[in-house]
Amino acid sequence: MQLKVKDLKDLLDINEKTLYEWIREKNLPAYKINHQYHFNVTEIKEWVLKNNIPVSSRFLDMDSGPPLELPLLIKKGGIFFDIDGETPVEVIKNAVNIMPIPPEVSKDMVTLSLLEREEMMPTAIGKGIAIPHPRNPIIADIGNESVTLCLLKKPVDFKAADNEPVTAMFIILSANSKRHLRILARISNLCRQKDLIEHIRSKDPADVIFADIEAKEHFFNNTKQ
Numbered sequence: 496m497q498l499k500v501k502d503l504k505d506l507l508d509i510n511e512k513t514l515y516e517w518i519r520e521k522n523l524p525a526y527k528i529n530h531q532y533h534f535n536v537t538e539i540k541e542w543v544l545k546n547n548i549p550v551s552s553r554f555l556d557m558d559s560g561p562p563l564e565l566p567l568l569i570k571k572g573g574i575f576f577d578i579d580g581e582t583p584v585e586v587i588k589n590a591v592n593i594m595p596i597p598p599e600v601s602k603d604m605v606t607l608s609l610l611e612r613e614e615m616m617p618t619a620i621g622k623g624i625a626i627p628h629p630r631n632p633i634i635a636d637i638g639n640e641s642v643t644l645c646l647l648k649k650p651v652d653f654k655a656a657d658n659e660p661v662t663a664m665f666i667i668l669s670a671n672s673k674r675h676l677r678i679l680a681r682i683s684n685l686c687r688q689k690d691l692i693e694h695i696r697s698k699d700p701a702d703v704i705f706a707d708i709e710a711k712e713h714f715f716n717n718t719k720q
Contacts, residue, residue: 499536507543507550508516521546531604540676544683547620563674566679566709571595573666574668574701579648582658583613583661587627590645597639597668608624608633609666619655621697624686626679628667637670642678663695 498506504514504706519521524538543550575593575649580586591606608629619625634640647680665682668673685691694704708718 498539500532500538501653502567503534507548512552517686520583524572537673540680544676544679547683549687563677563681564676565685565712565716568600568640568642568678569644569705569708572641572668574644574646574704576646576698576701577648578645578664580651582618583651583653584610585626586645586647586651586661586664589614589666590627590643594643594645594666597634597636597640597641599635600638604633605629605668617654618662619653619659620686621655621659622686622692623650623662624692625653625655625661625664626682627669628675628679629662630670632669634668634670637674638668639668640674640678641668642666642682643668644695644704646695659672676700681715683713684715 500511500514504511508512514523518532522542525532525534527533542548546560562651572594578586578590578593580589587679588606590603591609596602596605608631609627612628612630613629617625619629645664645666647662648661649662653661655661657715666681667675667678668676685708691704691707691711693706
């Protein structure tokens, strides 16, 4: 889906001057055709998530097919505590060893895919949260997608932009790039909620964390703009 300047500034709730500044200074993906800028919605979503730009739920879900059920994906993937390790490599390997993996892929494949992505660019998004995910989708069936929440035994340096060590990881296994972006967007939105971050940092029981996620997703789904 292609957007023009007016479309994008309205969706991002910014003025035209800010939009042009982001193109020049923050590498906002843009294509100049016949003296007018055009934008690819998928590329803009990736940029928004990478740069932690607050956006409306309408923008996150546009051009994305039927709604996602994030609580269901987390229920499939599970919530695990005290994942041991001193480095991102160690905690990711240990997490994969205990998380449920679809029969179509091996744990070694999942580990390799996650570490390959981590080596390209750290997946820490700040506030002690990282979202490891394969560089390319490795799940064939949408029904086998999952999100696993792993609370680490001790903080680990993931080279986050805010320099805060990671205490929890949301590991995404998705079926295609569009689904991946939608899941990533919903998790990023959740991680802006201070009370949920506090539940995670305090290592509250899994049912408490899950109930909070479920409540926030219910609110999100009923207040889309």
